Each structure stands twice: as structure tokens, then as C-alpha cells.
Amino acid sequence: MDGPQNSQGWDSFGPIPDKQQAVSTVWHERWQGHLTAIYAVLFTTIAGNGIQGKPSPFYGLDAARWGRELLSPRDYMNASYYGLWLHTIALFVDTFGQFLGITSEELVRRKITSPQRLARARAIRKQAGIQTIPGCDGPPKNGLHQSRAYDPTVAGSIGRIGDRAKFSVGDRIRIIRFSGTWHSRTYPYIRGAEGTIMQYYGLSEESIDKFDGKYHGPYPEVACQSRQKFYAPVYSVRFRASDCFGNVNTDPRMFINIDIWEPMMELV
Amino acid sequence: MLALKSLLIEKGIIPAKMLDQFVEYYEKGVGPHLGAAVVAHAWVNAEFRQQLLHPPADAPFKTSLLLQDFFFKTINPDTGKPLLAKEFVLPGTAIGPEGNYVKILMNGVQESGPSAGKFVHNIVSCTVCSCYPQALLGIQPTWYRSQQYRSRVIKEPIGVIDEFMNDLAGSHADKRRQWQSYRDRIEEIQVWDSNSEVRFFVIPVRPAGWESLSEAELRKRVTRNSIIGSEILLS
Numbered sequence: 001m002d003g004p005q006n007s008q009g010w011d012s013f014g015p016i017p018d019k020q021q022a023v024s025t026v027w028h029e030r031w032q033g034h035l036t037a038i039y040a041v042l043f044t045t046i047a048g049n050g051i052q053g054k055p056s057p058f059y060g061l062d063a064a065r066w067g068r069e070l071l072s073p074r075d076y077m078n079a080s081y082y083g084l085w086l087h088t089i090a091l092f093v094d095t096f097g098q099f100l101g102i103t104s105e106e107l108v109r110r111k112i113t114s115p116q117r118l119a120r121a122r123a124i125r126k127q128a129g130i131q132t133i134p135g136c137d138g139p140p141k142n143g144l145h146q147s148r149a150y151d152p153t154v155a156g157s158i159g160r161i162g163d164r165a166k167f168s169v170g171d172r173i174r175i176i177r178f179s180g181t182w183h184s185r186t187y188p189y190i191r192g193a194e195g196t197i198m199q200y201y202g203l204s205e206e207s208i209d210k211f212d213g214k215y216h217g218p219y220p221e222v223a224c225q226s227r228q229k230f231y232a233p234v235y236s237v238r239f240r241a242s243d244c245f246g247n248v249n250t251d252p253r254m255f256i257n258i259d260i261w262e263p264m265m266e267l268v
Numbered sequence: 269m270l271a272l273k274s275l276l277i278e279k280g281i282i283p284a285k286m287l288d289q290f291v292e293y294y295e296k297g298v299g300p301h302l303g304a305a306v307v308a309h310a311w312v313n314a315e316f317r318q319q320l321l322h323p324p325a326d327a328p329f330k331t332s333l334l335l336q337d338f339f340f341k342t343i344n345p346d347t348g349k350p351l352l353a354k355e356f357v358l359p360g361t362a363i364g365p366e367g368n369y370v371k372i373l374m375n376g377v378q379e380s381g382p383s384a385g386k387f388v389h390n391i392v393s394c395t396v397c398s399c400y401p402q403a404l405l406g407i408q409p410t411w412y413r414s415q416q417y418r419s420r421v422i423k424e425p426i427g428v429i430d431e432f433m434n435d436l437a438g439s440h441a442d443k444r445r446q447w448q449s450y451r452d453r454i455e456e457i458q459v460w461d462s463n464s465e466v467r468f469f470v471i472p473v474r475p476a477g478w479e480s481l482s483e484a485e486l487r488k489r490v491t492r493n494s495i496i497g498s499e500i501l502l503s
Contacts, residue, residue: 008395008461009423013416016428019435021409023300023492028410030291031269036407037290038273040365041282065397081398081413086269100281110271185463187396189422198382201328201369201466211362213327215369217465234464236371241459245423254457256422259464 001069001128001181004076008189009245032082039064039085042092058092059223066183066224067091070128072120086112091121128181165233165262171197172268173237175260183224186264190256194268195239204232204261219261233262297356298364299406303469304490305342305351306335306404308483310372311474320372320471322380329369329466332362335404339363345484367403369466373458375497376473386455390470391429391497393421394462401467405492412496421498425459426451432499443502446475450500470495475503 007013027033043064058064067088068076075087090113094104107113167173177192178184202215219232241254276282310317316338323330339352352363362368373390394400398413411417421428429451437443450473460468472494478486478501493499 005396007415007419010419013419016411016416016420016431017414018410019432019493019498021411023406026295026299026407031273033291033294034273034287035269036294037287038276038282040290041286068397081410082269086272089272101279102275102281106275107272110275112272112275185396187461187463199328200325201464202326204464211329211332211360211368213323213330213333215329215465217369236466238458241423250423251426251457253455254425254459256459256461258461259466261464 001066001183002179002188003069004073005069006187006189008187035082035085039089042089058096059225060218062183062185062218062220062223063092063225064088065185065220069183070121070124072117072124075117075120087117087121090118094118094121095125165200165203167197167200167233167235167262167265167267169197169200173197173260173265174268175237175265178264180221183220184264185220186260187258189244190239190258190260193239193243195237195243197235198238198257199236201234201236201259204234221261221263235260235262237265293356293364294402294407297353298403300492300495301344301487302339302351302406303401303404303492303495304487305344306338306469307471307490307495308486309338309342310374310471311486312483317374317471321374328371331372332368332370335367335370336362361403364403366399366401366465366467369464370401370404370469371460371466372469372471373460374471375500383456383458387453388456388458389425389429389450389454389497389500390458390460390468391421391425392460392462392468392470393418395419395422396463399462399467401469404467404469405495409492411498417498422459422461425457426454429498429500432493436493436499437502446502447500470497472497472501475501477503 027036043058043061068084070091071079071084071087076084079087090104090107093100093102093107097103104113104118108115108118172194173196174194175186175190175192204215204217204219215234217234236257237260239256239258241256242250242252244256273287277284277287306320310320316334319334320331336352336357340350340354342351343349344351357364375389377387378384393412395418397418398408400408400412402408417428433444433447437447462468472490474486478489481489489501491499491501494501
């Protein structure tokens with residue numbers, strides 16, 4: 001989903017704050033530490049192991065990031081860093097809170113969110129056609145994978161897709177142009193740009209019990225809205241910065257490296 | 269926030285103890301001292317450095333297991349204990365949160381790879397939010413997650429580093445000269461946008477004059493900002 005969250009390359013934000021922040025300042029306030037913990041427990045694999053023995057309805061980090069993209073630009077730009085986390089939690093409680101035994105009304109009553117903010121978030125989800133019925137999990141209906149041969153619902157698809165990692169190190173690829181209301185992690189500044197595959201990381205897939213040195217990150221487009229597994233090869237891709245931002249004022253020595261899932265690109 | 273915390277605790281969704289353990293991990297278990305230890309060891313031990321920079325192609329994140337081994341076996345002279353206690357490592361992770369998929373980069377003249385022989389400067393960002401190698405550096409500094417850094421670093425990294433170095437060097441003419449000389453040597457600037465689960469970590473250039481320092485002394489001089497690439501180290 002595209003909005004002010006993807007502000008890469010935007011001008012006029014000004015000088016960077018607090019560049020020499022002391023290492024001893026882990027948090028400016030202790031509550032920030034607790035919110036970090038809450039966020040991690042609700043959204044990451046820790047929560048994936050189950051809250052009170054039940055799986056978290058909050059899916060994972062891709063869902064959390066997507067939650068930020070679903071905030072109205074007004075709420076996004078006005079919020080502090082930790083404020084964004086609170087807004088995102090409120091948004092997910094509004095959709096999936098019943099699994100935790102919390103309602104958005106309780107959040108409003110306790111002034112964790114406001115009715116106006118909730119209304120804005122609901123309107124955005126409605127416009128984006130995003131399912132809000134808990135239990136009706138599934139990859140986004142308008143997602144990129146729908147237009148490709150990949151079928152996340154076919155058992156054993158890991159081997160099939162893994163066998164056909166289409167690209168090799170050194171290949172020139174182009175990021176496809178697209179727009180969608182799901183979470184792509186493939187930002188506007190590289191769409192349409194040509195780059196070179198520098199490394200093949202492996203197959204994107206769900207996390208494992210014991211780490212083995214291979215890539216097991218989720219596929220964002222599906223993971224943002226579903227617990228369904230979906231596998232896609234992931235590559236490290238290098239772009240000339242001038243191919244992203246034009247060559248008028250871009251340092252010719254500059255390159256941008258970003259990780260891209262196979263469905264997002266095509267061979268040049 | 270307090271309202272949310274008490275709500276989650278009241279409902280039994282998150283035990284209060286779990287929140288405290290989490291905070292303790294970030295305040296006491298991890299921090300830039302871990303990253304600095306990795307850099308110092310990579311400088312003095314060429315084999316370790318090569319292993320970090322060139323993991324096997326079929327398991328590109330074996331690096332994290334190598335780091336795990338290093339942290340568990342290396343005694344911190346300040347505490348007399350291993351750099352990382354096993355009980356601090358969360359289940360399912362090699363060295364902690366955002367530490368499974370670590371890719372190590374090196375600033376300076378590249379010994380091999382596509383930029384072999386060139387003087388490269390790497391700088392790390394997460395342009396859409398704040399992904400960061402927490403298991404190696406702890407909680408990200410405020411500037412890393414600021415809109416200012418995220419929007420600018422992807423388009424004008426040298427301008428960003430100039431700003432950092434201006435702050436760091438202040439009115440010291442010699443320090444300013446060191447940065448100017450380094451900047452003039454840069455042949456490639458590589459910006460890394462942390463959009464997948466992979467987290468980037470930079471081995472900065474060891475300044476001239478630090479040759480005779482011991483690994484323990486080097487460890488104390490490596491800064492967090494230099495490992496992200498927003499600064500260089502000055503002698």
C-alpha cells in the first residue's frame with residue numbers, strides 16, 4: 001500500500017536529530033521499553049507460539065508493518081515513532097481483538113485510541129477491500145501472486161517453486177510496476193527500475209524451530225494478512241541510484257541494495 | 269501506553285513478568301558492545317573476517333551461527349562472563365531478535381567480490397520504518413528511525429554522513445581532514461535498505477594509528493554509528 005510511509009527520497013525533512021545519542025539511552029522513557037515488548041509479543045514469532053496457548057491473530061511483523069500502511073496519512077505523519085505502534089495495535093484490535101478478548105470500545109474507553117481515528121482506519125480498510133471478518137483468513141484477493149503461476153494453497157509447493165528459482169546471480173532484472181493495497185516491501189522508488197541480482201538468499205518461507213543458516217523470512221504479500229504459507233525465492237538486488245532517482249543530481253558513485261521476492265521482477 | 273499495558277496484563281494476555289524480562293534483555297543483554305566486539309575481532313583475525321564476509325552460497329546466513337559461537341565462547345574482560353549469555357537468546361533465534369539473517373559488509377578497499385580493489389563505503393537504513401540488527405546493536409537510536417534519516421539516506425548518503433561527521437568532528441581541524449580524506453577515496457557508495465528479514469552490519473575502516481592497539485582496546489573505540497555506516501572512525 002503506498003502512502004507517506006514510503007517517503008524514501010522525499011525532500012525537506014531537514015537535519016537528522018540526536019546524531020550522537022548516548023549508547024546508554026536505550027529508551028528515553030521506560031514505558032517505551034514496555035511498548036516495545038508488547039509490540040514484539042503481539043506481532044512476532046514469540047506471539048506466534050501462542051498467547052495463552054492460542055495462536056496470535058496478529059500474524060506477524062509483516063502484518064504490523066502493513067498496519068502502519070493502513071493508517072491515514074494524517075495519523076501517520078502526526079504520530080511519534082511509538083505512537084505509530086499504538087495506532088497499529090489499535091487497528092488490529094479493531095479487526096482481530098475478539099480473539100484476545102479485547103474490543104475497540106475498551107481501547108476508546110481507556111483513551112488508547114479515539115473514535116475518530118478508528119473511523120478513519122475503518123474507512124481506509126473498506127476502501128482498500130480488506131477483509132475484516134476474523135477467521136476468514138486468506139491472502140489478499142487483489143495480490144500479485146494471483147496473477148502468477150504460484151499457488152500458495154497447493155501442498156508441496158515449496159519444492160516446486162524452489163526448483164524453479166528463475167534468476168541467477170548476475171542477471172539483469174526489472175522491478176515490475178504495480179500498485180496494490182497489500183504489503184509488498186517493494187517500494188515505489190525501485191518500481192520500473194533495472195538492477196542486477198547480486199545474491200540468491202534462498203526461499204522465503206515461514207519460520208522454523210531451529211535456525212539452520214538458510215533464509216526463512218515470510219513472503220510479505222501473503223504474510224501480511226494470512227497465516228498461509230507461501231514460498232518465493234528472494235534475491236539481493238543492486239540498482240544504480242541514478243536509475244531510481246534520475247541522473248541530474250544523483251551521485252554517480254551511488255548504488256542501492258534491496259531484497260526482492262521473485263514475483264516482483266522480470267528478466268530484462 | 270500505560271492504559272494498554274494494564275489492559276493486557278489485566279486480561280492475562282501478556283504477563284507482567286514477560287514485559288520486564290524483555291526490557292531487561294534490551295537494557296542488559298544486548299547493545300553496541302556486541303557489535304564492537306565483532307568488528308574488533310574481524311580486524312585482528314583475517315580468517316574470522318573472511319568467514320563473516322563470505323558465507324556458503326547454500327546457507328548464506330551461517331554467519332549468524334558463527335556469531336553465536338563467537339559470543340558464547342568469548343569472555344568479556346569487563347564482566348568475566350561470555351559476551352552473550354545463552355539464557356538471553358530467544359528460542360528459534362541464533363543470537364536474538366533480528367539476528368538470524370545477518371549480512372556482514374566491509375568498508376574500505378574490497379578484498380574480493382564485484383567491487384574488488386575499489387574503496388567502498390556501505391551505509392545501512394530501513395527506509396520504511398526501523399529494521400535494525402538488534403541482536404548485535406540493541407535498540408536502534410532515535411536518529412535511525414527518524415523520518416529525516418530514512419528519507420534522505422537513500423538519495424543523498426554522503427550529505428547525511430557529512431552531517432554526522434560535522435557533528436562528530438566539531439571544530440577539530442584534524443578530524444575534519446580525516447573525513448575529507450576518506451570521502452575523497454570513496455569510489456562506490458552502497459546503501460542497504462533493510463526491507464526483507466535480512467539485517468546489515470558494517471565493519472568500518474580501522475583508522476591509521478590503531479595498528480598497535482589490542483583487540484580489547486579496539487573494542488572500546490568502535491562506535492555504533494560507524495557500524496551502521498553513518499560515520500567513520502577517527503583516530
